[in-house]
Amino acid sequence: MTTHLLKQRLLFGSISVLSLVALSFAFTQPPVQASSAAQAPAPATDASAAKQGEALFQQSCAFCHGRDAMGGETGPDLTRSKLVLGDKTGDQIMAVIHEGRIEKKMPPFPFAPPELRSLVAFIRARVVVADSEKGGRRGVDVADLQTGNVEQGKKFFDGPGTCSKCHSPAGDLAGIASRHKGLELEMRMxxxxxxxxxxxxxxxxxxxxxxxxAYLDEFTVGLRDAEGIYHSWSIENVKYKVDSPVDAHVEMFPKYTDDDIHNLMAYLQTLR
Ligand code: HEC
Ligand code: HEC
Structure with a gap:
């Protein structure tokens, strides 16, 4: 994994909080006029990116995907989209918006890159909000929880290079289904x-x-040592290497079929 990708991921993590602040602000404001959003300059910060993205989303996307991006009558819930959740850089999301999927009734939007990025920032902020709304998730896919095959799920879990490389049903995942139920378990997986x-x-x-x-942006890398003391450096003066254990999850994501997920969920739910 390249440093560049990692940075994107980390940025995503830290920005989301900012975006939420921006969003809660945005939601109390009257809707931004369509024309001002379309002509807005490149976003200066990612909080403002999400805010610009919100305006653009309400104008161009909400009538299909819902105001909250959680799905409407003619567009799927983007906060549960495998493509959205698995796209570390935003490139795939931007490609779908830009090219559309005409045969599936998703129109193309010839937006400029800053506008596309602001939409990605908004959609990601919505993912965070949706995840934090405990039990209130709309579009709950109950099928994931009920139709899977336990045997097949176990087989997938034990398969070479998959889950059993890092997890053990009798070790770290023992009792996982008692700790986390239903959709929350699915999101954790x-x-x-x-x-x-x-x-x-x-x-x-x-x-x-x-x-x-503890911190990473274009200029600075920061960490907490074993004693909990914070250190930081200017990136140009040091070399650094990040090891992010959950990257494996994000990388596996686009490879799952829906059946794999149903089966894995069925299997995980036996680990009580
Ligand atoms: C006319 C309805 C419509 C509009 C408007 C629309 N979409 Fe879509 N969108 C869809 C449909 C339908 C799909 C599902 C296509 C498919 O099944 O492959 C989709 C798919 C997507 C996906 C991919 C989801 C996935 O899991 O594959 C993204 C991302 C997306 N839309 C974002 C947007 C954004 C951002 C906008 C506004 C700029 C927008 N859409 C406007 C109907 C719409
Ligand atoms: C390369 C290592 C790796 C692989 C492969 C991997 N995971 Fe994970 N998994 C992790 C790490 C690291 C975490 C985060 C642990 C934590 O938060 O305590 C995690 C977290 C989880 C959690 C949430 C645990 C909790 O207590 O919240 C579940 C469930 C899970 N993985 C299931 C799976 C399944 C199912 C597969 C195979 C499809 C898989 N993992 C493959 C490393 C991996």
Whole structure:
């Protein structure tokens, strides 16, 4: 995995909170006029990107995908979309918006890159909101929880290079179905969020220090060492390497079929 991709991912994590602030603000404001959104300059920050994206989304997308991006009569719930959740860089989401899927009734939108990015920022902010709405998720796919085949799920789990590489049903996942129920379990399986990335930073002197990644943007890398002390460096002065344990999940995501997910869910629900 390249540093670039990792940065994107980390940025996504930290921005989401900002975006939420921006969104809660945006939702209390009267809707932005369509024309101002379309002509808006490149977003300066990602919080403002999500806000611009919101305006654009309400104008161009909401009547199919719903105001909250959670699905409408003629467009799917984007907060549960495998494509959206698995797209680390935003490139796939932007491609769908730009090219459309005409045969499936998703029209193309010839937006400029900053506008596309603002839509991605908005959709991602909506994913975070949707995940935090406990039990209130619309479009709950009850089928995922009920129609799977336990045997097939176990087979997939034990398969070479898949889940059993990192997990054990008698170890870390023992009792997982008692700790997390239904859709929450499914979201944890598909996109675990709690795991902390490690980073090791090597200074120009050759000295290196490893810890939990605490900050990363274009200019600065920061970590917390074993004592919990925060250190940070200007990126141009050091080399650093990030190890993000959940990348495997995100990378597997586009490879699952719906049946795989149903089966895995059926199997995980036996781990009580
Ligand atoms: C006329 C209705 C309509 C409009 C307007 C519309 N979409 Fe869609 N969109 C769809 C449909 C239908 C699909 C599902 C296509 C398919 O099944 O492959 C879709 C799919 C998508 C997907 C891919 C989801 C996935 O899981 O594959 C994204 C992302 C998306 N739309 C974003 C947008 C954005 C952003 C806008 C506004 C700029 C927008 N759409 C406007 C109908 C619409
Ligand atoms: C390369 C290692 C790796 C692979 C492969 C992997 N996972 Fe994970 N998984 C993780 C890490 C790391 C976490 C985060 C652990 C945490 O948050 O405590 C995690 C979290 C989870 C969780 C949430 C656990 C919790 O307590 O919230 C579930 C469920 C899960 N994985 C299921 C699976 C399934 C099913 C597969 C196979 C389809 C799989 N994982 C493949 C590393 C992996």
């Amino acid at each position: 598909l996109y675990p969020r709690d795991a902390r990335s490690k980073v090791s930073v090597t200074m120009s002197t050759g000295k290196s220090i490893t810890g939990t990644l």
